[in-house]
């Protein structure tokens with residue numbers, strides 16, 4: 001029971017803290033998320049654009065998948 005109360009108290013503190021600094025920081029955070037630059041690169045084989053982090057690196061460039069890399073380079 002004691003732990004439950006401590007747990008609830010901790011939750012309350014976290015909740016208070018979050019709502020307190022909430023409005024301003026969530027606003028800027030969402031703004032930043034929207035403005036976050038994701039590098040889009042075209043697949044050399046089919047031309048589809050995908051995020052750089054999802055691209056497959058090939059000898060000549062980037063591809064959307066290993067299958068397309070293989071198709072293009074062989």
Ligand SMILES: [Zn+2]
Pocket residue numbers: 043044045046047048063064065068
């Ligand atoms: Zn492709």
